[in-house]
Amino acid sequence: KLVLYARSGFQVYSLNTCACVQIAKVCHSLWTGLLPGSVYLFALALFSSTASALVSAGLVALSEPLLVLGTHTLINSLVSPLLFAALAVAISIANHAIETEDRAVDTLHTTDHSGIDNKSNQSDEDKTSTSVGSSSIGTDHPSVYLLWWLCVPIAGTSLGILCYVRVDLLLFVGILVATTYSTRIPNLVSQARAVVTVIASFGLSFISGLILAGYSDRLFYGHWFITPIQWFRFNVHRDLATEIFGGHSWFLYIRNILIQDPVFLFFIFVSVYGSILAVRSSQSTAGLKLLICLILLVLVYSTKGHKEVRFLHDWIVLALVFCGHGIFVISKHITDRHGLETWHRTALLLSLLAVFAASSYYRFPCAEDGSNKRWAYKRAADSGYVNLCLEWVGQQADATGVFVDHDVYGFGGYTVLRKRIPIIAKMNQEFREWDTVTRKRSASLYAVNGFQNATSFDDFGLWVMVQNVQRLVKYLLMSSTYNYAVVSTERQFLEVGFNEIKRFGSVRVLQRDNSEQMRKQLYKMGVRMPYGKDPDILETEGRTLYTSGFYSQALERLQAAIDMDPQRIQLQHLVRAAQLKVAQ
DSSP states (O other), X not given: OXXXXXXXXXXXXXXXXXXXXXXXXXXXXXXXXXXXXXXXXXXXXXXXXXXXXXXXXXXXHHOHHHHHHHHHOSXXXXXXXXXXXXXXXXXXXXXXXXXXXXXXXXXXXSBOTTSOBGGGGSOHHHHHHHHSOSOTTOTTSHHHXXXXXXXXXXXXXXXXXXXXXSTHHHHHHHHHHHHHTGGGGGGTTTTHHHHHHHIIIIIHHHHHHHHHXXXXXXXXXXXXXXXHHHHHIIIIISOHHHHHHOOOOTTHHIIIIIITOHHHHHHHHHHHHHHHHHHHHHOOOHHHHHHHHHHHHHHHHHXXXXXXXXXXXXXXXXXXXXXXXXXXXXXXXXXXXXXXXXXXXXXXXXXXXXXXXXXXXHHOOOTTTTGGGGGSOGGGTTHHHHHHHHHHHHTOTTOOOEEEEEEGGGSOTHHHHOSOOOEEEEETTEEEEEOSTTOEEEEOSSSTTSEEEEXXXXXXXXXXXXXXXXXXXXXXHHOTTOOEEEEETTSOOOSSXXXXXXXXXXXXXXXXXXXXXXXXXXXXXXXXXXXXXXXXXXXXXXXXXXXXXXXXXXXXXXXXXXXXXXXXXXXXXXXXXXXXXXHO
């Protein structure tokens, strides 16, 4: 129902009431622009290679999908910079704890009974390679070590809150950690001290973040952990996303992200070979483990019926990190094999980044040539135009009600309209009216008077099935409140009484002629119009409305069904029950 967004995000977006909407967009873009820096830290912690980290950050900064998602999605791109920064801290601390334990074991095994360390006979080069482990954070230096440990509670708490906001991140983080440290699982008993260190330092702060977010739900919504519970019920248990927004083929993610982007696909294949080379040359399995993680994640995400590319925002980041490591390994292999200098390797990497940047520039969506359609949600490709129409209607001083011939899930509603007037809109296979009567007064954290008027999906005025458009038209003709209509240019609407006044793309705004003569004419047309043409539809509506407690509307539909088909004697008792309910 409600998703727990960062309260600071609410603060930023509330500036829209006193400043331009561009402020929020700029703040969002600036924040998502931190993602390459976070990815650099993450790749550095994962591969212990500055070059791999730089290439990975460059690919992320130049990626067309991430550029689009970073400016046109909210929650997915909003959490990503903090997510990878927190993961960088977690992986670095875990690596350092494991390396410290390994060194202690090595020291114990290389010390003879007289207490003389055999490492004293090593060369200076051997000592250096032994003292500096694979940990990327350089924690042998006390000041750096202390700095990173100060970041641990912040990173752990942040990661806990992020996983609370986006529950699917638990799956993402879980698979990433499991594959990264899969080879360490047999040594958990011998490295118990390292495990306890990581859990005590990072795990406790992670749990603190979950509890803090849960308390926020308790404080603002009255229930502990209501956000993840509702997310699980909506997306997993009942899978309402597929029912409401539609399902897609299992192959959609692979087709839209990889097959339709040949350069990205080429980088993936090259990086697979690079990961194999890394295992053969330096026994480094980090790239291969990351590849397994990517395969597992995309398989799990593909099992869901409803799919959108934005759901794989962090998967794309992880795939680009994999590519950054892979092409660096191959470039190093090529230059080392042919005896080339370091600048040759740098030139090769820069050339590959230039090819990737040119591909992103060529593929970047544009509204003028229609290339943005592949990013639009198929069932709501014109939702942007609908929002523009709603925003324009909200600016009209004479607007008293608006009919929107569009699914309510595909536009911004009162957030865009910003006017407390009734709305009639489509909701799946029905039309619903949200009017001032059904609004509820509820407490608000940021409202000036401490309260706000909210309208939920469950409380509505008129309810009509899409098959009974005649009843909807009858209502619109008789109600002069709805003096604006937002409809598609391809859809026919009332030819009398409504005139086109504004158009945005494929959506137009119609204004009602509210002159006294026209008002009387439209009202007479509505009175003469029946409640519907199909008695089966009317009966279905009547039974549904009666069950939902809307007895007045149920009574009119049931009576209309009987008038059209007097043989429906079984409805008489339901009509009588509805009459009693209305009389009460």
